[in-house]
Amino acid sequence: MKKTILITGAAGFLGSHLCDRFIKEGFKVLGMDNLITGDKKNIEHLFQLEDFEFYHHDVTKFVHVPGNVDYIMHFASPASPIDYLKIPIQTLKVGSLGTHNLLGLAKEKGARFMIASTSEIYGDPLVHPQKETYYGNVNTIGPRGVYDEAKRFQESITMAYHSFHGLDTRIARIFNTYGPRMRLNDGRVIPAFIGQALRGEDLTVFGDGMQTRSFCYVDDQVEGLYRLLMSDYTHPVNIGNPDEITILDFAQEIIKLTGTDQKIVFKELPKDDPLQREPDITLARELLGWEPKVSRAEGMKITYEYFKSLSKEELEKSEHKDFSKHIRS
Known part of the structure; x- marks a missing residue:
């Protein structure tokens, strides 16, 4: 019999790619999303399939x-x-109440449970690269606190259900991921840079641009998540690409990729913006036999072609909002 998987956030960027992967693997997929930030167009190609059901919830x-x-x-x-x-309250609620509700469902169904944690639980790290044993440097009341603490709570309650109820759990610490279906106007650095390039605007770099990020292509990320879910490991595992680059160098790569001649303009660094971000994936390599395969050059070319295919209306819509104080990678 087919195995059944419930994926919440199914209409989002990463969730929709996970739906695709599990359909391909022969699962019956139940997608759930309230569509606050997700978009049904990301999964509408699945609606005709017998093995896919969508819950607007x-x-x-x-x-x-x-x-x-x-x-x-x-x-x-x-x-x-x-x-x-x-939506800071909703962000906290989906990490706390939402996680509690789904853990209860997993307990009722006897299901294996995975949460999407994040590299943001490391905050502005004092250890580099970041290993799973590092506890982080997080400002609980800063502008990122609602997201960071929601994710940290997710990890705590998931481990509590594992320890107290014997629930079979997995914790994925996801680092910066990119690829098709990212929202052009979501404020993260890749869609922000590409959107600016497509509109002929100068690229906005915050601080001196020497802060670093490590970008993982979505297909690699999904492969790592799949292997972790199917493993027997119950503690957190970093899933990301350790190929580190400065934001300034990355902006120059975008200019070269898009064939534009925009300038790079500098603005004040947002509060609590991490200065370094690079996963130590030793555990993922040893435990899962996983590491990224798609180079940044290859993945960015695919991603750029996706953004170029968006309608003029979508591109213009992203232009009318000022994301400058929110953009991050």
Whole structure:
């Protein structure tokens, strides 16, 4: 019999790619999303399939799905500063109440449960690269606090259910991921840079641009998540690409990729913006036999072609909002 998996945040960037992967693997996929930040167009190609069902539901409210559920992947959460600064309470609720509800469902169904944690739990790290054993340097009341603490709580309650109830759990610490279906106006650095380039605007770099990020292409990320879910490991695992680059160098790569001649303009660094971000993926290599395969040059070319294919209306829509104080990578 087919295994059944529930994926929350299914209409989002990463959630929709996970739906695709599990359909390909022969699962019955139940996608759930309240569409606050997700978009049905990301999964509409799945609606015609017998093995896909969509639930328009907010996981902060009681969650029930009929029948057997073998796996639950909780990927519902605002993931960009523009979103979680606009809906901070909802961000905290989906990480706390939503996680609690889904853990209860997993306990009821006897399902294996995975949460999408984040590199943001490391805050502005004092250790580099970041290993799973590092506890982080987080400002609980800063502008990122609602997202960071929601994710940290997710990890705590997930481990509590594992320890107290014996629930089979997985914790994925996801580092910067990119690829098709990212929202052009979500404020993160890749869609921000590409959107500016497509509109003929100068590229905005914050601070001196020497802060670093490590970008993982979505196909690699999904492969790592799949392997972690199917593993027997219950503690956090970093899933990301350790190929580190400064934001300034990355802006120059975008200019070269897009064939534009925009200038780079500098603005004040946002509060609590991490100065370094690079995953130590030793554990993922040893435990899962996983490491990224797609180079940044290859992945960015695919991503740029995706953004170029968007309508003029979508491009102009992203132009009318000022994201400058929210953009992050």
